[in-house]
Amino acid sequence: MAKVATGPKLTTAQALIPHNASLAEVRSAASVCKACDLWKNATQTVFGEGRPRASVMLVGEQPGDREDLAGKPFVGPAGRLLDEALAEAGIDREEVYVTNIVKHFRWVIAERGKRRIHKKPSASQISACRPWFDAEIALVRPQVVVCLGATAAQSLLGKSFSVMRERGKLIKSALAPQVMATVHPSSVLRAPDEATRYEEKKRFIDDLKKVGQLLRRNAKAA
Numbered sequence: 001m002a003k004v005a006t007g008p009k010l011t012t013a014q015a016l017i018p019h020n021a022s023l024a025e026v027r028s029a030a031s032v033c034k035a036c037d038l039w040k041n042a043t044q045t046v047f048g049e050g051r052p053r054a055s056v057m058l059v060g061e062q063p064g065d066r067e068d069l070a071g072k073p074f075v076g077p078a079g080r081l082l083d084e085a086l087a088e089a090g091i092d093r094e095e096v097y098v099t100n101i102v103k104h105f106r107w108v109i110a111e112r113g114k115r116r117i118h119k120k121p122s123a124s125q126i127s128a129c130r131p132w133f134d135a136e137i138a139l140v141r142p143q144v145v146v147c148l149g150a151t152a153a154q155s156l157l158g159k160s161f162s163v164m165r166e167r168g169k170l171i172k173s174a175l176a177p178q179v180m181a182t183v184h185p186s187s188v189l190r191a192p193d194e195a196t197r198y199e200e201k202k203r204f205i206d207d208l209k210k211v212g213q214l215l216r217r218n219a220k221a222a
Contacts (some may be wrong), residue, residue, distance in 0.1 A: 011035070014131040023052050023139045026132070030103060036128035038104035038121070043068045048099025048136050055215055056091065057142040057176070058082070059133070060100045060184055061151040065116050068105035073098045078186040082148075085185065085201065089208035091215070097140050101155045102129045126155050137175060143218060144211050145176040149184030157181065168207040170214065178214060182207040 013035040018025050027047045033039060046063035049072055058074075066076030074082055079098075086093055102125060107116040121129075137145070147153035150163050156175060163181045173179040188204055191197040 012128050012131055017131055017135050021135070023136070026135045026139065030132050033103065033129075033132070036104075036125045038102070038106055038125055041107065042104040044071050045103050046071055046073055046100065046105070047103055047132070048097055049073055050097030050099075050140075051094060052097075052140060054097035054140055055095045055143045055218075056211060057097045057099065057137060057140055057145045058148060059145060059152045059156065060098075060148045062100050062102035062118075062121055063105045064118055064186070065105065065107070068107075068116075073100055077189055078184065081185040081188060081201065085205045085208055088205045090212040091208060095215070097136070097142065099133065099136055101126055101133055101152050103132055104129075120151060126151070130155070142176050144170075144178045144180065144214060145173070146208070146211060147179065147181040149187065152184075153181040168210060170210060180207065180211060 013030070013033050016029050016033055016035065018029055021029070030047050031045045033045055039045070046067050048057075050057075060074070063073055064076050064078065067073055067079075073079070082098075083093060086096065102121045105116075106119045106121050106125065108119050109115070110117050145156070147156055147163075153163050153166075154161050157173070157179065161181065163183065167182055168180065170178045170180050183200070183204060185204065188197060188200045191200050
C-alpha cells in the first residue's frame with residue numbers, strides 16, 4: 001500500500017482518493033491534487049477520459065502543452081495521430097479510455113522564445129501520481145492496456161522493461177488480461193523526415209491492429 005506522509009505534505013495521492021468512489025468522483029478529487037510539485041506550474045489536472053467500461057486503456061507519460069490548456073488527454077498533434085492510427089487499426093475510439101501515468105504537465109521554457117517544452121517527470125512525481133492510475137484501471141477494468149512509450153511501460157511493467165525488445169507483444173499481466181507496449185505517437189511526429197514518419201506510423205498502426213484483432217476475437221468468443 002502506498003505510504004502517505006504524516007504531515008501536511010503528501011508523498012502520494014492515495015489519501016485523496018475517496019473510498020468506493022465512481023470514476024467521476026475520482027476525477028473530481030484529482031482536480032485538486034497537490035501530492036507532488038507539478039501542480040504549481042501546470043494549468044490544471046488532466047485526468048483520463050473515455051468510456052467508463054472501455055475495452056482498451058491507452059496510457060501515456062503525461063499531458064503535453066495542448067492537453068494542459070484544454071484539460072483533456074491526447075488532444076494535440078500526437079492525439080490526432082493516435083486517433084488516425086486507431087481508425088486504421090479498426091478500433092472504435094468510443095471503446096477506448098485514454099490517460100497518462102502523470103496527470104500534470106511538466107515543462108521548461110525553450111531557450112529561444114516562450115514555448116513550453118516537455119520534460120520527463122521524475123520517479124518521485126510518477127510515484128506520487130500512481131494512485132490515480134490505479135483507481136482508473138480498477139474502475140474501467142479494460143481487456144487490454146496499451147503502454148505508449150518507455151515511461152508508461154516501465155512505470156507499469158518494471159524499470160527493466162524494454163519497449164524496443166518487447167514492442168507489439170501481447171503479454172499477460174496483473175494490470176489486465178493483456179498488456180502491450182508500443183511507442184508514444186509523439187515519437188512518430190519527431191521522425192527526421194517524411195519517409196521515416198510514414199514508416200513509423202505504419203509500424204504504430206500495425207501494433208494497434210493486434211489489439212483490434214484481439215478485441216474482435218474476444219467479441220466472437222463472447
